[in-house]
Amino acid sequence: MLILTRKQGEAFLLGEDIEISIAEINGDRVRIAINAPKDVKILRKELKDAGELNKESAISVNSEETLLNITNLAEKFKEKNKKNT
Numbered sequence: 001m002l003i004l005t006r007k008q009g010e011a012f013l014l015g016e017d018i019e020i021s022i023a024e025i026n027g028d029r030v031r032i033a034i035n036a037p038k039d040v041k042i043l044r045k046e047l048k049d050a051g052e053l054n055k056e057s058a059i060s061v062n063s064e065e066t067l068l069n070i071t072n073l074a075e076k077f078k079e080k081n082k083k084n085t
Helices: 045-084
Strands: 011-014 018-026 029-035
Touching: none
Parallel strands: none
Antiparallel strands: 011 018, 018 029
C-alpha cells in the first residue's frame, strides 16, 4: 500500500489517465476530485461492500429455500409411496 501526503490543491496521477486532486480540507473531512475517462468505474467502497453483502444474503436465502423445497418434495414423495403400498 502506498500512502501519500497531499495538501489542498495538490494532486497525483494513477497511470496516465486518472488524476486525483485534493479539492478541500475541512477539519477531519477531505473532498477529493477525480478526473478519469468515462469508462473508468468509480464507486465508494462502502457501496461495493453493501452490494456484496446483499448478494451473499440472496445466495444464502436461495440456498435455504432450495433446501426447504427439496425437503418438502422428499416428504411428499414419502407420503405418496406410503399410500401406494
